Amino acid sequence: MPDLWIVRGIFLTVFVLLAFHLQPFGLNANGSAVAGLAGAIGVIVFEIRLRNVSLKRLIGAAAGSILGIGGAFLMSLVLGSSLRNESVSFLQLGVLLVMAYVGLVVGAAKGDMINLAALGGLFGGDTGSKPSYKILDTSVIIDGRIADITEAGFVEGLRVVPQFVLWELQLVADSADSMKRNRGRRGLNVLQKIQKMANLDVRIIETDYPAIKEVDLKLIQLAKDTGGKIVTNDFNLNKVAQLQGVTVLNINELANTLKPVVLPGETMTVFILKEGKEYNQGVAYLDDGTMVVVGNARPQISKTIEISVTSVLQTTAGKMIFGRHDHKAHAAGAEQGRDAPSPPRVEQPSRS
Numbered sequence: 001m002p003d004l005w006i007v008r009g010i011f012l013t014v015f016v017l018l019a020f021h022l023q024p025f026g027l028n029a030n031g032s033a034v035a036g037l038a039g040a041i042g043v044i045v046f047e048i049r050l051r052n053v054s055l056k057r058l059i060g061a062a063a064g065s066i067l068g069i070g071g072a073f074l075m076s077l078v079l080g081s082s083l084r085n086e087s088v089s090f091l092q093l094g095v096l097l098v099m100a101y102v103g104l105v106v107g108a109a110k111g112d113m114i115n116l117a118a119l120g121g122l123f124g125g126d127t128g129s130k131p132s133y134k135i136l137d138t139s140v141i142i143d144g145r146i147a148d149i150t151e152a153g154f155v156e157g158l159r160v161v162p163q164f165v166l167w168e169l170q171l172v173a174d175s176a177d178s179m180k181r182n183r184g185r186r187g188l189n190v191l192q193k194i195q196k197m198a199n200l201d202v203r204i205i206e207t208d209y210p211a212i213k214e215v216d217l218k219l220i221q222l223a224k225d226t227g228g229k230i231v232t233n234d235f236n237l238n239k240v241a242q243l244q245g246v247t248v249l250n251i252n253e254l255a256n257t258l259k260p261v262v263l264p265g266e267t268m269t270v271f272i273l274k275e276g277k278e279y280n281q282g283v284a285y286l287d288d289g290t291m292v293v294v295g296n297a298r299p300q301i302s303k304t305i306e307i308s309v310t311s312v313l314q315t316t317a318g319k320m321i322f323g324r325h326d327h328k329a330h331a332a333g334a335e336q337g338r339d340a341p342s343p344p345r346v347e348q349p350s351r352s
Contacts, residue, residue: 008044015040132157133228134249137219138168140232142187145251147194155231155249159202161191162222166204168215220246259288259319266309268292268323272300282325295324 019036020029027035134157140146141161149155169191173184195202207225209218216237223230223246230241233251241248262268270284270292282297294300294307307323 008047012037012040012044015043133160133223133226134158135160135162135219135223135226135228135230136165137230137232137234137237138165138172138187138215139234139237140251141165141169141191142172142183143233143251144186144190145255146231147190149251149254150194150200151197159194159200160222160226160228161202161204162208162218163204163206164208164215164218166191216240220244223247255288256314256319259290262309262312262321264309264311267306268309269304269306270294270323271304272297272302275301286321290319290321292321292323295322297325300325 016033016036019039020033023029023032024035134155136146136159146155150159169184169187171184172180173188175181175184191202194200207222209221212218212221216234217240219230219237220241222228223241224244229247229249230237231249231251232238235252238248238250270286272282272284272294274283275281275298276283276293278295280296280298282294282300284292284294284297286292292307294305295310297305297307305325307325309321309323311322313320313322
């Protein structure tokens with residue numbers, strides 16, 4: 001973020017000028033400037049690392065910092081007499097500047113994750129302002145159906161795309177494999193489509209977890225820190241997240257729930273597309289992609305026939321319908337149609 005680097009640059013400049021002017025620890029002007037530059041760079045590196053810490057650890061670190069500052073104050077009372085006035089002034093102003101800078105940057109990065117409702121109604125006006133995070137993973141963005149679901153209004157709250165998911169999506173789009181490259185580019189187009197939707201808040205956040213290598217585990221940790229829900233169609237991510245107590249919105253489960261209910265004994269019309277694995281089987285597909293396995297249908301490949309549903313199997317991968325084609329009844333019906341008596345012929349009077 002350019003604005004953040006501007007703040008860091010201002011902090012660096014002020015810190016160096018402060019050290020150059022006060023010349024602490026008996027250093028000359030140039031030495032003080034170099035020491036101030038090194039100290040400012042160290043603080044900025046510390047701040048960058050601190051922004052990636054989880055909120056729980058951050059609260060613990062803040063409590064430890066308060067105790068550390070108290071201890072430092074007591075020590076300064078003992079050591080203050082042995083330092084020059086310029087050194088004491090530098091330490092006082094330096095600590096004030098460091099704490100103000102770190103508090104400003106880290107507080108801005110973590111402030112929207114604090115649940116004010118947990119403070120007992122102290123901030124009653126903000127109790128309902130906490131957004132509901134819906135964290136999108138790479139697979140659901142590439143899948144594309146999330147755009148239609150979002151446009152229909154079935155996914156409420158703030159849509160969040162972590163920076164590490166965007167990097168993974170870019171990596172897929174730049175792949176040497178043409179199929180992966182096309183999938184990655186489709187994912188980028190879907191994300192762009194979602195961002196352009198009116199009255200829809202999509203935010204790309206820079207929160208990362210360098211100590212965690214796998215993207216799925218980063219998503220789970222982000223959901224824990226923000227109290228959000230992961231939107232995915234990845235089966236393994238779904239199971240791992242549920243084991244760790246993270247709520248998951250699975251697009252495949254939603255699609256399976258919305259499929260039409262078919263009961264055994266009902267009849268339906270299908271187009272036999274190919275041969276099945278077992279003897280004399282044919283395979284058809286419904287409009288929503290549901291596989292229909294039909295017995296006695298191998299001779300009917302590339303034909304539209306009527307079948308009777310025998311059973312329905314629900315699996316984690318989706319729903320399968322099993323049916324049977326009664327070719328004898330079908331042939332008898334066709335034969336009956338051919339053998340039906342024709343209407344009597346009416347003789348037309350001849351003209352004389």
